[in-house]
Amino acid sequence: MAASYLKKNFQGEILSEFLSIIEEEVMRLNDITTNFLGFSKPAPLDIKEWAINDIVKSTVELIRQEATDRNIEVVLLMDENIFPVPCDYSRLRQALLNLFINAMDASNEGDAITVTTELVNEDVTISVRDTGTGIDQEEVENIFKPFYTTKTRGSGLGLAIVDRIMKEHEGSISVDSAVGTGTTFTLEIPMRNHAKV
Ligand SMILES: Nc1ncnc2c1ncn2[C@@H]1O[C@H](COP(=O)(O)OP(=O)(O)OP(=O)(O)O)[C@@H](O)[C@H]1O
Ligand SMILES: [Mg+2]
Incomplete structure (x- = not known):
């Protein structure tokens, strides 16, 4: 959310490019964590x-x-x-x-x-x-x-x-x-x- 905020409120091509990378990587880590939790601790x-x-x-x-x-x-x-x-x-x-x-x-x-x-x-x-x-x-x-x-x-x-x-x-x-x-x-x-x- 902080990366999204910075992207919206500050200008600059490089800033925006790097913030996009951060956003994408956070989403990817989120996916991995979600998968991993599902893998290690299954519901009955x-x-x-x-x-x-x-x-x-x-x-x-x-x-x-x-x-x-x-x-x-x-x-x-x-x-x-x-x-x-x-x-x-x-x-x-x-x-x-x-x-x-x-x-x-x-x-x-x-x-x-x-x-x-x-x-x-x-x-x-x-x-x-x-x-x-x-x-x-x-x-x-x-x-x-x-x-x-x-x-x-x-x-x-x-x-x-x-x-x-x-x-x-x-x-x-x-x-x-x-x-x-x-x-x-x-x-x-x-x-x-x-x-x-
Ligand atoms: N239908 C397919 N055709 C070709 N390669 C496949 C196929 N299904 C799986 N694979 C190969 O098996 C590997 C492992 O698949 P798996 O679904 O476990 O992990 P992933 O797809 O790489 O990552 P994730 O599913 O966690 O996003 C893949 O990286 C790919 O190399
Ligand atoms: Mg897969």
């Missing part, structure tokens, strides 16, 4: 039965405008036969959002992000496929580690959080990627989660 799980397709659709809406602006197509392929699944609504949204943001980060104009839901035996799978940069084979083993990032503005906590959310659901996350072709992340959530319902 709140498992209820939810329509997975609705969660997917409403989360996609959070990135749709930016996708449209950047000419990235978002395709939804929803299996309509999925019964309500026991899960934590806001955790699952967080997991999906982290995957969507990564997919957006990796994509360029003309790329597509495809989100597929499917009922496979006793599990529901949600996959997020992008046609973006892809991930190096050697890099793949690192991406779920906390603080691993290749982005100048990344905290490297996104996928570590998704991984933990999946473990909380007795589910899993897997990845399939090829440099230059794109990446698919697949979440698997068991339909029966007796332990926690």
